[in-house]
Amino acid sequence: MAIEDAAAKLRAFARILKLGHDLFNAADFADAAVRAVNDSKVVINYRSAALFEYDGKDFELLAQSGIPEKNPRSKLVLDQIEMLKTLDVSLPLSVIDRGLPGEAEKERTVYLAANLPCPEVLDGTVVRFIWLLEFSGEVSGNVENLVKVVAGSVGEALYFHRFCGRGKRLRKRGTGRKIFWLTVLLIFIASMFIRVPESATAEFTLRPQDSSVIYAPFDGTILHCLRQDGESVAKGDIIAKYDTAVLQYRLDQARSQLAELETEIALEERSAFFDPEKLGKVRLLAARRKIIEVTVAEAEWFIGHSTVTAPADGVLVLADGRAEKLAGKAVRSGERIAEIYGGSGVIAEIPVDEKQSSILQNDFSVSLYLHTAPENAIPVTVDKVAAYPEFTEQKTWCYTVRCALPDNSETLRYGMRGVAKLSGGKVFLGYRLIKSAILYFRGL
Numbered sequence: 001m002a003i004e005d006a007a008a009k010l011r012a013f014a015r016i017l018k019l020g021h022d023l024f025n026a027a028d029f030a031d032a033a034v035r036a037v038n039d040s041k042v043v044i045n046y047r048s049a050a051l052f053e054y055d056g057k058d059f060e061l062l063a064q065s066g067i068p069e070k071n072p073r074s075k076l077v078l079d080q081i082e083m084l085k086t087l088d089v090s091l092p093l094s095v096i097d098r099g100l101p102g103e104a105e106k107e108r109t110v111y112l113a114a115n116l117p118c119p120e121v122l123d124g125t126v127v128r129f130i131w132l133l134e135f136s137g138e139v140s141g142n143v144e145n146l147v148k149v150v151a152g153s154v155g156e157a158l159y160f161h162r163f164c165g166r167g168k169r170l171r172k173r174g175t176g177r178k179i180f181w182l183t184v185l186l187i188f189i190a191s192m193f194i195r196v197p198e199s200a201t202a203e204f205t206l207r208p209q210d211s212s213v214i215y216a217p218f219d220g221t222i223l224h225c226l227r228q229d230g231e232s233v234a235k236g237d238i239i240a241k242y243d244t245a246v247l248q249y250r251l252d253q254a255r256s257q258l259a260e261l262e263t264e265i266a267l268e269e270r271s272a273f274f275d276p277e278k279l280g281k282v283r284l285l286a287a288r289r290k291i292i293e294v295t296v297a298e299a300e301w302f303i304g305h306s307t308v309t310a311p312a313d314g315v316l317v318l319a320d321g322r323a324e325k326l327a328g329k330a331v332r333s334g335e336r337i338a339e340i341y342g343g344s345g346v347i348a349e350i351p352v353d354e355k356q357s358s359i360l361q362n363d364f365s366v367s368l369y370l371h372t373a374p375e376n377a378i379p380v381t382v383d384k385v386a387a388y389p390e391f392t393e394q395k396t397w398c399y400t401v402r403c404a405l406p407d408n409s410e411t412l413r414y415g416m417r418g419v420a421k422l423s424g425g426k427v428f429l430g431y432r433l434i435k436s437a438i439l440y441f442r443g444l
Helices: 002-024 029-042 075-085 102-106 141-166 168-191 245-274 276-304 354-361 429-441
Strands: 048-054 059-064 093-096 109-115 128-136 195-215 220-225 238-242 307-309 314-318 336-353 365-370 381-385 397-404 417-428
Touching: 002 029, 002 141, 029 048, 029 059, 029 141, 048 075, 059 075, 075 109, 075 128, 093 141, 109 141, 128 141, 195 314, 195 354, 195 429, 238 336, 245 276, 336 354, 336 365, 336 417, 354 397, 354 417, 365 397, 397 417, 417 429
Parallel strands: none
Antiparallel strands: 048 059, 048 128, 093 109, 109 128, 195 336, 195 417, 220 238, 238 307, 314 336, 336 397, 365 417, 381 397
């Protein structure tokens, strides 16, 4: 349905353009007036139409639809002039559905009086053209809007034929307007070659110079967390312990089975010395011993790694924020338990969106503005730029830029955030505009 409406609107628009073109190409003003009241019926389905000229005092008939020669003294025209005298002709469009002659009242006739707009170049003209359209029955709002659109095209053509041939002022003003717009175009083209600095902005986060992540070595339950979030720890300090009660039970059970099996194997080996047929049973028992030895070794490994220790010196950052949340928690193998922030300094990590990554191709500088102190710029030195983009938590592909902060940054704390401004070399303004337009239309 929407496609059919769009096609109908396009056809109507094409007819309006053709009507205006034909009126401009008319031989003279009289020919243009006759065409205006007859050819416009293709666009607007009216019953009849008439065109009047108003000089501020009287109305003069210019053309009638369906009549080769106008008849200004007919009763219909005189009645129409009387109706127009009662209207405010300064309005763009007036609806006349009351006070009509007897015949028109019976036939439910409705008139639309359109004041054809005068072009701005002829704003001093005192003559007005009134286009009177006759309809049968009620007139919808869509028809009124269509009449306003067509009236603009018809009015420009009629005023052109009436006044353009004798107005030097018109030609002068038209030439001046062309020169003005040509000058504006040249200025716009020249501005495209102005070189402006390339810049980009991104969020940054302060990180430690070194960090070590502690992952859960196996599935299990954390029994105790011996350190609090934010504490300083040394390499080898115990951070948390697994609940090994079930593991210890399995280990004791496996060791007991292994000892029992060792005894049985010893007895069978002695019997096999006298009875060769029992040698096969000894081999089966030896295979079972290897299986139980693997179970014992596995349980011993789990118990041996049940204590989570700090891999390096630094500040402990627990994944859940508090030791109480970690105690009694069931973790999966490879789950992040904590992180150790180490090193002697603070760095800034800046994820630069892939759309703005062209600034990273050349030399660029970075200034940081913390959210807690946006009035002070922190100068930094670019340490490293990622060779490839990474998919971030914000669901975007970004290049990570690492920047070293100055030595006097003791007041800065890990996790502080802010806005990073990246400034690069100069590029043409036209390049920046075209690039922005391409990214916009590509939906990036």
